[in-house]
Amino acid sequence: MNIEQTDFYTQAILSIAALIGLMSFLMLGQSRLLRLIFVFALQGFLLTLTTSLAAHSLHNPHLYISAALTLILKVIFIPWMLRREVLHMNIHRDVQTLKNKTFIMLGGASLMVFSYYVLHPIVQTTAPVMLNALAVSLSVVLLGMLLMISHRQAVAHVVGFMSIENGLFFAAIVATKGMPMVVELGIAFDVLVAAVLFGIFFLHIRSSIDSLDVDLLNRLNEIEK
Amino acid sequence: MNWLIAILQGALFIILAPLLAGWLKYCKCHLQNRKAPSLLQPYRDLIKLSNKQPVVSDQASWLFITAPYLIFSATALAATVVPLVVVDLPTSASADVIVMVGFFAFARFFLALAGLDIGTAFGGMGSSREMTISSLAEPAMLMAIFTLTMTASTTNLSGAIAHVLNEGLVLRPSFVFALFALILVAVAETGRIPVDNPSTHLELTMIHEAMILEYSGRYLALIEWASQLKLMLYGVLIANIFFPWGISETLNPKDLGYGLLAILGKLALLAIFLAIAETLVAKMRLFRVQEYLSFAYLLGLLGMLSHIILEASR
């Protein structure tokens, strides 16, 4: 089935999916924190767009609430908080050079392929658009993890964590036309609390190690000295 | 009747034991070109010792004084088990050859304890060495005896001797091994050259004498007698197990007489061999004794294996 045979909604979803995937790639390769946060906000915005689109085309009003929540949380609140933190710590000028950047990017690309490979068995039972959406969201999840693995700044970790949430959210909306309302609300609540907690933790970490580099958080280990 | 004969035979054993010792000394003196004491000298020594007032260390406990009686009784009991002139003894049934070895162990146990009782270095040394040697000798001896008992399929000495007797002359490789093993053990256990020298009091060499150094009077007499008895016991064992011919199988007085003569002859011969050996061989260093005894043990084992593999295999 080719894309021209699908309806406009599907086309739009697939385009956004591609963009969201792209955003993940951009984040992965980003070495400046402020730009990272900006791309993250952009991804959140794309997600909001998807949600409202879905709400509109599927006539599912409760998705509007989700869209609003996403907008507030992921496009405004969290990026704002992170940005404030970065400015406060005065690390926005720091460039964290990624080791093996090419390698990571290539790894990210192969993750995308891998996502398709993994979800391939599903293709027999479902529309390819679903598969594509699911594969993209899986790769967003995986790329988010890769982001966390490759970046040392706590801020980047939060961004990675949240982008994993984005991927999940995208999957929920596209593949399953949104979760039940109560679940959505619950998830949103959790994200909110998590965001608040991240804020608290930045404070604590900063006061304890005077930095946000997670590699310095390694007192608790089992390695024989 | 049986019981009476058995008791009489035991008494005979006890009475004849000093004579054998006297004869051995006699032969040895002649071989070494010395003037020999009378054959009855051991009896005189025993009588004299038993009439003397014993002097005992003030450190000694009751065990020191009791031990000689126990040692003598145990050895005497062992003697009643061994057929001397006649087979088919009821005493042999009440205590078989393993029990006999047990009696020896019993006597040795108390002898060694008595050696430790006073608390002198000599006594401890003697006990230590005695237990070392005997603990190596005892398995060798059991091995040799087991060869015999497995051939006869009884551990009853009377039965075993009767079995050999009835079988007639059969050349068994196992018996050759067992015989040599038993001779080696006998020499070690009775404290003869080359393991121990009964006639020296040199601390580097003595074993048996070291333990009984503190004994005197009747206690010494008992212990000496017991060791003469032990010598004779081993002699009789060797003579009657491997060369049982001549021993009486009935309670007929004539047969008994022949039996007595036969055993006296066999013992006399054995004593001569022993005297020759003692004259020719030098005493070994203490730590060579283990090699000697392991050789005996090996012989015993070979005897048993050759019995099992060569003679009784199916």
Place this chain on the structure above:
Amino acid sequence: MILFSAYLAVLLSFASGLLALIVNQRHLLQSLSDYSFNKLFKNQPQPQAWVNMNLEIQHFPAFLRQAVFILLGLSGLFAVIAGLAVLISNQVITDQIPLGLPWLPWHIRFDCLSGFFFLIIGIGVFAVSLYGPGYVRSYKENQHPFASLGLFTGLFVAGMLLVLLADDAFMFMIAWELMSVASYFLVAFQHEHAANRRAAFLYLLMAEVGALAIILAFGVLASFSDGFTFDALRESRLSVTWSSIAFVLALLGFGMKAGIAPIHVWLPEAHPVAPSHISALMSGVMLKVAIYGLIRFCFDLLSEVQWQWGVVLIILGTVSALAGILYAMMQPNLKRLLAYSSVENIGIIFMVLGLTMIFMATGHPQLAALGLLAALFHAFNHALFKNLLFLGAGILQHQTHELNIDMMGGLIKKMPQTSLLFLVGCMSISSLPLFNGFVSEWLAFQTALQVDVLDNGVLRSLIPVAAAALALTAALAAACFVKVFGLIFLGQPRSHHSEKAHEVQNKFMLAGPALLAGLCFFIGIFPSTIIYLINNASGQLLGQTLPNNNLLSWLWLAPVSAHQASYSPPLVLIAALIAAGICYSYFRRNPLTTVRRAETWDCGFGGLTPRMQYTSSSFTMPFRRIFEKVWIIDEQIHKDMKGAMNQDVSAVHYQLHIHDHSWPHIYSPIAQAVNDLARQVGRIQTGNIRTYLGYSFATLLILLWLIS
């Protein structure tokens, strides 16, 4: 009724444990008794006075100790009664207790084999309970609380009894572990010494490993049957391979508890550090429970015995017996020595059990019954004399505050009764005639001598070698215990403590050992009493008993046939008495020859000192030379020099340490391997969160890849 007394024995031991717990609740008891006398039993001044007196602060601990041990003694007594009753009536009693798993209540089975071991435990516990009150009095309450000692003693005894009653794998394991754990606490009782803690840890670790092996052995059987009851396990039909696996596991498990070489190392560590009456129970009784387990597993649960297993047992038994006694000989610590000697005796029992298996597997059940007789009899005897010796060691420790036999000496004059009892123990364990140890060894030899009936050449040559090793073991044991008795009781005191020592005041402390010593002698003279009992056990277990072909069986011991071998201890005793009597009266006839006491001859050098006596290490020096490869000998001689050119020797320091080969060759490598592995595993936890995320990521990818 029989079962009732068996249960009563278990319950009484529990009760004694629980009673010990209230040692700190005196006030509670006081108020309770006040209340009950005021409200419930009015106007009974005499009982009230009695109770109040016992509840007074100075009387209460002693009273409670008495009460706890009385309960324990009753438990032992009932165990003896139950054991005797079931053995004499030759019954099998089964029952169920609604405990355990919902679909598997505790199955109880009390048959002759259990009964026989009940007898062993009962006698041991009874003797200990006579002995205990006097012994534990020396413990200070704040350092070594009686509550824990009494509680765990009770649990320990109950555990042992329950093992014997168990008729399903689950209850068996619970009882088994109860026994292990309770005894662990007893080993760790005096935990202020690091060595004791180490010993306790080692003990518990090995007990755990052994228990796991046993569980697995049961598991093998259970996977071929439907259920964990012994009845179901008996029905399981296993291939030879699987049953051999089960056998090896059971051997590992039970052998570890029994202390077979080379898995014996906990035994010489743990037994010496426990209080002596506990060491007596552990060494004398608990090891027998392990033997019971092995017999039950191999002869009862595994339906077909293989002769190869017998060979394994013979080899292990021989090695243990020899190694045990040789190591025992080198120990200067009395209780360690006794513990190693237990290894030796267990080795002998295993060896004879191996013979039994061989005869059983090759179709000679009657000879197998003879072997089982010898094994069980030796187990019984070992329980008696090892208990006796440990209790004796306890008395010595109590009176001299020493366990090092190089520090004792001359105690025969200070402690005449103890010395006599100890002598009986030494004679029994050295298997001298007229004592019980000899009878079982005699039976063992008789079993080994039946090798002629076998067709297999390997067996025919192996068994005689084992018999020879048995002879060597017995002779070495005699040497070892000559050393023990001689150095402890004879000679001159080697230390201040042993010079000041005196006989125990508490006669009950002597009563326990005296009971055991009396039994040692009695059984040595009338072995048929026990043989009659064991015959019933082997009849139930193997379906075959010894031929009862001699009417005068109380007088004669003729296990195979009167023609082949016979032994009559009563006659021997009579003859010995006559012989000793004659020579005594003959030599004492002359009144002029009374003994004169004089100083010991000192070669004219003047003054023999106790330090000139032979010590433990000098006594065993010839053995050390002869068998030097058996130990790791660490001998150090250090000379202090003085004088102008530092040429004169002023003092010589001599140090001797004897180590076990199994440590550097078996245990240290295992411990090292575990530590190394743990260190390697520790590396995965780097402390870096990105690594951790990497793990998660990798796991996810791998699993996804695996699944698709």
Place this chain on the structure above:
Amino acid sequence: MIAAYFVLLIPLAGIIFFAIANSKMDMGKINVYFNAICLLATLWLAINVLNQGTILSTSKAFLVDSFNVYLIVLTAFIGLTTSIFSAPYMAHEKEIGKLTDRRLKLYYTMYQGFMLAMYLVLTTNNLGIMWVAMEGATLATVLLVSLYRTPESIEAAWKYFILCGVGIAQALFGTILLYYAAMQIGDGSNALLWSVLYENAQQLNPEILEIAFVFLLIGYGTKIGLVPLHNWLPDAHSEGPTPMSAVLSGLLLNDALYAVVRNKMLVDGTTHSNIAGYLMMGFGLLSFLVGALFLHRQKDIKRLFSYSSIEHMGMMTFAFGIGGSLATYAALLHMTVHSLTKSAIFVTVGHAAQIAGTQRIEKIRGLIRTQPQVGWGLLIGTLAIAGFPPFGVFTSEFLVLLATMHSYPWLAPLVLLGIGIAFAGLFRHIQPIVYGERPEGQLPVKANLWPVIIHLGLVLWLGLSIPGFLAHWFSQATVLISGSAPL
């Protein structure tokens, strides 16, 4: 069903109460009351279930069957006993200046929050809500881990937060996949209800479910502490206040495992390849062995016992993975006894650490001579957790071993090895702690040891005989999970 609502409402009331309460109050005691009432409510619920069988609320939002009801009671019980312990413990922490009033208030609020999350995980019928509640439990406890504000505790909390967050996100993906699979066959509104899914399990797409299960296993497995996803667990357990460690070990891990088992039941109903079982066995055994090895080199007593938790969770996962009635029964029993024992141990460990003033193993010595109750409690608890009879842990390990022997005999030696190594690892540390002379200047602390006595008493009881109603319960749960009754 009202009982279930009560069970949820009481901790909710607790949260609100503590959030607005005056910090001068004796919050420890009030916390105990809340938990006690909640325990009563759960008992009521349990009696209902016992009488009526499975209860499904009218909206189908809540499902209480024999599997989860006993976990609910267990949760309430441990919640109560831990709160009893925590009252004097936290008071002592405040006395020595480690905590302020405000943090104490936070602690009690979050305690109730955590309990609420736990009850929600257990009672909900909606897999999405289950996820939300599970995440909520993380959020509630993460601030408690860093309650002391030491660098280590902050580090631990951060790791806990991030690792569990990322982990649980994968569980959400799994849940979405499940939902997606359910959407294929039915309407959307009920598609996340476990009861609906379970009924229609046959029709679900097996491939999707397998993939979903991988995500769910990794997600909830992170919370169970399966190796190699366990890394947060020892840090979080060791750095937080001890009552928190007790409930984390005793409850959170169990409930995460509960979530996995619920999902496994779905997968088992769909596919017949037993892929879920194999995965769980593999993870379980790995965690079990690695956890056991980790025990050996520990220097911190709470870390020690958290590795022990990893090891035991591994064993339960393994047992559930084996499937079959015997193994399932064993796993359920093990869940119960492990929770009881481990929380009892943490209570004694907390007191031990207070006595010695440190958590470093080499500094804690001579406990029995200092405070016999604490020393003996720790020693006996350790014995129980190491699997010595007559404690219940032995029973379950025995059954696991036999089940292994029955189904996968070649794995039995590994299990055995693990038990042996774990025992040695625990005891080599605990023995020097409890035994020996009292160090100079070491004094007893005020302690309420009833929780320990009750827990160990219960474990002992379970080891000796499983009471009829409980046995019935376990059997029903076993039938529910594995499809057949044990033996």
